[in-house]
Amino acid sequence: MRLLDYAAADFAADFASLRQERTQATGTIENTVIDIINRVKSAGDTALIEYEHKFDGATLTPEELLVSQAEMDEAIAGVSASGKEALQQAARRIRAFHEEQKAQLEKTWYKEDEPGIRLGQLVRPLESVGLYVPGGKAVYPSSVLMNAIPALIAKVKNIAICSPPDRSGTINPYVLAAARIAGVTRVYKLGGAQAIAAMAYGTKSIPRVDKIVGPGNIYVATAKRLVSDSVGIDMFAGPSEVLIIADESANPVWVAADILAQAEHDAQAQPILVTTSRKLAEGVILKLDRQCDTLWNEGHPARIQAKQSLEKNGAIIIVPDTEQAIELANQVAPEHLQLMVDEPDAWLDGINHAGAIFLGHYSPTALGDYIAGPNHVLPTSGCARFSSPLGVYDFIKRSSVIHYSRQALMQHGKLAVELARMEGLSAHAAAVRVRLKED
Numbered sequence: 001m002r003l004l005d006y007a008a009a010d011f012a013a014d015f016a017s018l019r020q021e022r023t024q025a026t027g028t029i030e031n032t033v034i035d036i037i038n039r040v041k042s043a044g045d046t047a048l049i050e051y052e053h054k055f056d057g058a059t060l061t062p063e064e065l066l067v068s069q070a071e072m073d074e075a076i077a078g079v080s081a082s083g084k085e086a087l088q089q090a091a092r093r094i095r096a097f098h099e100e101q102k103a104q105l106e107k108t109w110y111k112e113d114e115p116g117i118r119l120g121q122l123v124r125p126l127e128s129v130g131l132y133v134p135g136g137k138a139v140y141p142s143s144v145l146m147n148a149i150p151a152l153i154a155k156v157k158n159i160a161i162c163s164p165p166d167r168s169g170t171i172n173p174y175v176l177a178a179a180r181i182a183g184v185t186r187v188y189k190l191g192g193a194q195a196i197a198a199m200a201y202g203t204k205s206i207p208r209v210d211k212i213v214g215p216g217n218i219y220v221a222t223a224k225r226l227v228s229d230s231v232g233i234d235m236f237a238g239p240s241e242v243l244i245i246a247d248e249s250a251n252p253v254w255v256a257a258d259i260l261a262q263a264e265h266d267a268q269a270q271p272i273l274v275t276t277s278r279k280l281a282e283g284v285i286l287k288l289d290r291q292c293d294t295l296w297n298e299g300h301p302a303r304i305q306a307k308q309s310l311e312k313n314g315a316i317i318i319v320p321d322t323e324q325a326i327e328l329a330n331q332v333a334p335e336h337l338q339l340m341v342d343e344p345d346a347w348l349d350g351i352n353h354a355g356a357i358f359l360g361h362y363s364p365t366a367l368g369d370y371i372a373g374p375n376h377v378l379p380t381s382g383c384a385r386f387s388s389p390l391g392v393y394d395f396i397k398r399s400s401v402i403h404y405s406r407q408a409l410m411q412h413g414k415l416a417v418e419l420a421r422m423e424g425l426s427a428h429a430a431a432v433r434v435r436l437k438e439d
Helices: 010-017 029-041 046-058 067-078 081-104 141-153 175-180 194-200 218-227 252-263 279-294 303-313 324-332 344-350 365-370 406-422 425-435
Strands: 004-005 109-114 115-124 126-132 156-162 186-189 212-213 241-246 270-273 315-318 336-340 356-359 396-406
Touching: 004 396, 029 046, 029 194, 029 218, 046 194, 067 175, 081 109, 081 141, 081 175, 109 141, 126 141, 126 194, 126 344, 141 175, 156 175, 156 194, 156 252, 156 406, 175 186, 194 212, 194 218, 212 396, 241 324, 252 270, 252 279, 252 365, 270 279, 270 303, 270 324, 279 303, 279 315, 336 365, 344 356, 356 365, 396 406, 406 425
Parallel strands: 004 315, 126 156, 126 212, 156 186, 241 270, 241 336, 270 315, 336 356
Antiparallel strands: 109 115, 115 396
């Protein structure tokens, strides 16, 4: 990891370089995804079958795209008792948090603004949502729970999961078990950009949805961006990231463990430690090497990824005080922010931009990934400046409700006509003026 000193003359340039965009869809990737989307739009299920064989190695028929209930039963029966308990407890806590979140949302309401004028808001759930769950080498049952449960709490009627199968045409049993525990019954053996296109535009076997949520590789992310003019999406997700603010009270073993937990996600993942203690920084560097040796053998793919993440994107920044650390955190607007300091609550009010905030030495990011309850689908790449974690609010929509009596129209109509004239919209003015005339 790079070691940066806030007091150094070239810190600003080094810090800016650290924060540069780590991945972007190249022209080649975007062109490939465009071809896939267009092929799915024109050929439907035929294209899906071709792409599943090409990219995932699975030979399927259109009828086999949908996971059968027998396959779901077999999958959950094969999960160990401890695995089932972990999924059930995670689902319970995620459901409890998002039920509370729903209770805090503004519901449908009306009020009489002035005599004869009723204004309000109509809140309705989305009708259909598609959840993308990555597959292949990765297994993410936690993503099933985090994406499905808020949608179910919002009362979305139609929920479907798309996840890539293995070469035998089978989806990981933990993913299917999580779907069953969450309450989703429709799971399709479909991955990549072709899954996004199928959910966005529909085929004979895959119904079109109103919104697509869930993480994926750069092809999936690019596809979501390209179809976002036709379907809602959750967010443009980039590589995962953590920023840890730590002082001399932090344990370097724990800090190093949290850094590696982020680094193993992806070679593009970004772990940053900001600390007031040079001694801690040096201790963390030492512990990182030792923990890498303990966790993975030389040449292990996860070790290679983690090392690349640390070398290319990781940094340890020495700052003079915690105030400066908080300022840097607000500039980065990280996906995950850990406050491994004495009295972390005292610094909470100063944080303006972060996807999720973890307070104290006993609140690692990994707890938020799995069992804490708040959603682990978070804004990345600085998007926490204007975006929020996935939640129940992502699966509802609001309609404004406006009612005027004749008397109220007489009061406001002339004002509306005047404003329409300012904008040169004669028909708008006439639509109001015609009602102002006596019968």
